[in-house]
Amino acid sequence: MSTTSEQTTDRRPLHERVAADLRHEILSGVVLPGTVLSAAELRRRYTTSSETLDQALELLREERLVTRQAEAPDSVILKHRQRTMRPSKSVAPSDPGQPYRWIVEASKTGARVNITLLEVKVLPTAPAHVARALRLTSGSPVLLRSQLLTFDDEPAELANAYLPLEIVRGTAMMEHRKIRGGISTLMAKLGYPPRRCVDSVSARIPTQEQHALLRLPGNMPVLHTLRVVYSDHDRPVEAYDTVEAGHLNEVQYEVSQAL
CATH class of the missing domain: 3.40.1410.10 (Chorismate lyase-like)
Structure with a gap:
């Protein structure tokens, strides 16, 4: 389920909210290790810009939950690290x-x-x-x-x-x-x-x-x-x-x- 800025009282920046949703899915096993996250699909899901999405994924990269594919601007789930x-x-x-x-x-x-x-x-x-x-x-x-x-x-x-x-x-x-x-x-x-x-x-x-x-x-x-x-x-x-x-x-x- 995606949540836009109009639907929530969450005052965190949008990229932090997007990262929080994806982090939950990764750690809870909703998204399996090795799953490719399509940048275009994520932009549609969260109705957000490429810049905001890049900021969200960068947070998850710092946590070593996702990594960027060399051949595509997508990200791949590393593993369940919890x-x-x-x-x-x-x-x-x-x-x-x-x-x-x-x-x-x-x-x-x-x-x-x-x-x-x-x-x-x-x-x-x-x-x-x-x-x-x-x-x-x-x-x-x-x-x-x-x-x-x-x-x-x-x-x-x-x-x-x-x-x-x-x-x-x-x-x-x-x-x-x-x-x-x-x-x-x-x-x-x-x-x-x-x-x-x-x-x-x-x-x-x-x-x-x-x-x-x-x-x-x-x-x-x-x-x-x-x-x-x-x-x-x-x-x-x-x-x-x-x-x-x-x-x-x-x-x-x-x-x-x-x-």
Whole structure:
């Protein structure tokens, strides 16, 4: 379905609206990989000029969703680039000798995955949202471990893990090195196994730092998740603040109910 400027209250420029419709069709699978988009057909569909259409397609090229044909002024759908991640699969500690569960699950997509540790430092005062999540008193310190996760060398997720300093002080968590099996594995060894977690998910406009680290195109929103991990006696022991490119990632949760 096409929408003209007379039919909508959407105040975005027309080329952004056209790109939004086509992006939705690509990512939802309405338009299949390899489909040729005829420029003439798209101009008729949206009752727009060649210049406006070129601007719309250029946005999608920046996102690597379409590419221009060398022999024709059309564009071809590259592929369905949206990744489905299942956060619940990464909660449990890793099996002995195995890498972090996120790497195991992400590798099942066939991509080359990697984690780069960006920063490890003590924050004298926990950010307000972290203090609330971890039920810390005002002015309590936390340890921050920041890392960048990539798929095929493309940034996929920026993750900040916050941990109560009273729990991790003097452990390997304080060192600037990766933790074999991930944070949950070491926390379990310290006597704080994960029992449940609560995820709060929202769409946001990225900060300058997030935009740069994730190499985002244009004004693409990000998917923000705050995960709080609870251990025995329902004590919150970990808070994960993660950001992912909104046009490349979807999050899937599975809920089972005993009958």
